[in-house]
Each structure stands twice: as C-alpha cells, then as structure tokens.
Amino acid sequence: MRPELLKGHLDGLLLAVLEPHPLHGYAVIDAVRSASTGAFDLPTGTVYPALHRLERAGLIVSEDEVVGGRRRRMYRLTAAGVAALSQQRTIWHQFATAVDAVLGRTPWPATP
C-alpha cells in the first residue's frame, strides 16, 4: 500500500482506535494493524509524531504510567477528540463516495 495514500486520513484512524478505551503508542500501532487486518502497519516514526500533533491540537491527552518497569504514555480522547472523530467519519464517507463515483466503482481486474 503506497504510504502517501494515508495523508490526511491518519488522524481519523488514530482517533478511532482510541475511542473504545485509552491506549499507549505501541498499542495504537497494534490496534490499527489489527483493525485493518494487516493493511496498515504504521511505523513508529509516523505514529508518535502524529499523537503529539493530536495532543497539541487538544484532541487527546496523555498520562505517563509505568507497567512492568517500562514507561508508557497512555492517550485518551478528549471531548473535542470525540467530536473530531465524528466529523472525520463524515468527511471520510463523503470523500470515499466521491472517489468511488469518479473511479467508476470497478475495483476488479477488468469489467468491460
């Protein structure tokens, strides 16, 4: 999967996996990979800066905790994050519908 495709869509994915319950960065990567059944295997250099960005934007907040001697930074959605996620879903739906319309909805090998 070409990496640039994610541009602009990553934030929504991160917010979505944080929705049910808080997670730390490493677990976020696992959650996205698992939820996408392996399609998105995000590198740490993508996820950590993105989480920092979301925190600066006030959509998530973090709290350090130590589990098994290892430091973890747990992130959870703020109210603004919940709202942003809802909006992201709407935007994604509109976007996907529009792309589908232009591409002609024939993702299979060849359907003349």
Added chain:
Amino acid sequence: MRPELLKGHLDGLLLAVLEPHPLHGYAVIDAVRSASTGAFDLPTGTVYPALHRLERAGLIVSEDEVVGGRRRRMYRLTAAGVAALSQQRTIWHQFATAVDAVLGRTPWPATP
C-alpha cells in the same frame, strides 16, 4: 473537503476521467467535478502539473490542437495508463476497505 485528503489519489481520478475518451486539461477539471457531483473542484495549479507528471511517467500522451483559435493540449491514456488505472482501482478498493474497517463504518451523525 480538506484538500490534502487527495494526496496520492489524484492520479487515479485523472486517469479515470481520461479513460472513456481524450480530454484537454480544462475539460479534465470539468469532468472530475461533474463525476464527483461537485465534491472535487480541482484548481488548475493542481491539475496541469499532475498531467505533466503523468505524461512524464508514460501513463498519458498529449497532442496539441487548435479549436476556435485556442490551443488545446489533448491527453489520452497509453496502454501503461490503462494498466495503471486498473491497478489504482484495486489499490483504492483495498485502501477504502481498510479505512472503513478501522473507522468502524459509522459515518452517520451518531449511531450508538
């Protein structure tokens, strides 16, 4: 619609509207807008460089013509372009499916 969302997806859209028959740049903009029912209103500064990129990549070829005293650069798909379009549709389908899976498929206002 946030503009960066298109990143990585633009080429597919352009190839798709060029599939049925050749078009010139300005007509490509119209075709994308119309096919997306207004969702994508691409600026010229986006489309013309993208067409040049696709031509450099060998996916389309251009030919100058003059209609009503105005010069037009008509673009049409090459065989490589047709193949690339087919591949783009597959990739888009995989990508959209994966995003849908992570976002949880609830693009509506609120469905608890």
Added chain:
DNA sequence: TCACAATACTTTGCAACGCTACATATAAGC
C-alpha cells in the same frame, strides 16, 4: 469600443505530512 468573463495553459514557491533511519532504554527468553 472597452471592460469583463470564460476558456485554456503555465510556473513559482510553499506547507503539510508520512516515512526512513537512527537513537535510547528496559524486560524477557535463549
């Protein structure tokens, strides 16, 4: 006739963003 809109193409420079690569540290398993 003169101004303006529509058609048609081009280029410069920017900003955003995800990625690669690297660095650091602890715990567990062999």
Added chain:
DNA sequence: GCTTATATGTAGCGTTGCAAAGTATTGTGA
C-alpha cells in the same frame, strides 16, 4: 551474554497538492 520484543523519541527528506500570479484568446454586454 545476546537477541528479540516492548516502548518512546527525533532529524531530515521527498512527495505532492495548492495558492497566487501571469499569459493569451474569444465571446459578451454596456
């Protein structure tokens, strides 16, 4: 002791869509 897994972080790069500005022609309306 060494490797692997867990866990976080940063610097710098490359791609790419966009805003803004410019050029040129045709058609239209005052």
